[in-house]
Amino acid sequence: MASHRRPKQPSRARVTVLTATAAAAVALSAQAAHADPKPTKAEVKEKVDKLYAEAEAATEKYNGAKEQQEKLEKEVDALQDKVAREQADLNSLRGELGSIATAQYRSGGIDPSVQLFLASDPDTFLDQASALDQLTAKQTESLEKIQAKQRSLAQERKEAEAKLSELSEVRDALGANKKKYQKKLADARALLNTLTAAERQKMADDDARASRSAGTRVDLGNEVPASALGAAALANAATQIGKPYVSGGTGPSSFDCSGLTQWAYAQAGVAITRTTYTQINQGTQIGRSSLKPGDLVFFNNTEHVALYAGDNTVLHAPHPGAYVRYESMDTIGSFQVGVRI
Structure with missing residues (x-):
């Protein structure tokens, strides 16, 4: 004869565990659904x-x-x-x-x-x-x-x-x-470090290529320096191509951006101050169309300074991990002003 006993009810403790597990699973799936995608x-x-x-x-x-x-x-x-x-x-x-x-x-x-x-x-x-x-x-x-x-x-x-x-x-x-x-x-x-090893290597290779190509003398074309002083400062800076960027560096083994410009002019016999915020007031301010080789060029609200080299190109110490090199002005940031020492 078939049994008519009622099935055994799950214990309160088991119900609590199952409920908590289900809730956690829902929360995790929701979190996964709303998680920010990995940056490219x-x-x-x-x-x-x-x-x-x-x-x-x-x-x-x-x-x-x-x-x-x-x-x-x-x-x-x-x-x-x-x-x-x-x-x-x-x-x-x-x-x-x-x-x-x-x-x-x-x-x-x-x-x-x-x-x-x-x-x-x-x-x-x-x-x-x-x-x-x-x-x-x-x-x-x-x-x-x-x-x-x-x-x-x-x-x-x-x-x-x-x-x-x-x-x-x-x-x-x-x-x-x-x-x-x-x-x-x-x-x-x-x-x-959020990038894969391959992605990091690709970025390093791109930067290395920029540094290597920077080793080639830029053809100034018909752009003549505004003065012998500017020409000398630019020539001095060019001798430092390949030197690493180091915060606080003033040469000759390493440079930051204003350290390079100060060093280049010092070798030409003119002392300029140490920082971008003071170098910007050291000479005559000029617009982009008036730039001549050897002029100082300021970018990004006086955060960065470089030496104009001609053909829309500057010579500078770019940033940590990079080296002194030539680079297009269009890749650096927002042009602020030029200064002729």
Whole structure:
């Protein structure tokens, strides 16, 4: 005879586990459905180029802070030396005043009329009295010198303290900008690591080809440098083709963008400042159509500087991982302004 017993119901615990498992499966499938697709090589390159540009902007601020720090350190050293000399002069004046006081004491602190009464030789007394008057006048002069020196010393110390405070702020800015560009470079490396090994190799090969082709002298055609100085600066920079880009590099083994332009002009006998933000104000600003070989060319809101080489081409230190090379202006970014030194 068939059994009429009711089937066994699943336990509460089993229902809970099944429900949770199902919910997790739904959540995972939903998450997979809404997950962002892996960026393409072109998208990664675009983001990496943007990070490199941001890193270069931070590098230029770092360079500016470093230059300011070096200047302030020299000023602080000079002020501290001056304070030390002022203190030595003050100590000398105080010693001189002490000698005068000793001479007065030895001449006797007796009332002059009593000294005259006791003196066996009035002429001798009068000579001593005259010497005492001279000592008193010299003491007054020394006191005035001491007071002036104390005021001067206090001012020098105040100025030195202000410079030290400014130096501390600059050092903080230096550290902050260094961390910023290091973070941007780390982000760029992380992005590149999302690509396959083959994709990364393709990007490296493309960049290497750009560097190799940059080794060939650019045909300037009929574009003549605006001056012998510009021609010399461009020729100097051309001797550095193939040198690596390094943040903070000023040559001769490596360069960043403004380090290369500064070095190139220095070899031509002209000192220009260290950063893009100051180099842009060093000469006459000109438009793109007026560029001549050797002119400075600024891009991307003063984040990057290069040397114009002719035929819509610049010679520059591009970005981390690249080398000093010629490159079309159309591939670098937005043209800002040219500057003729």
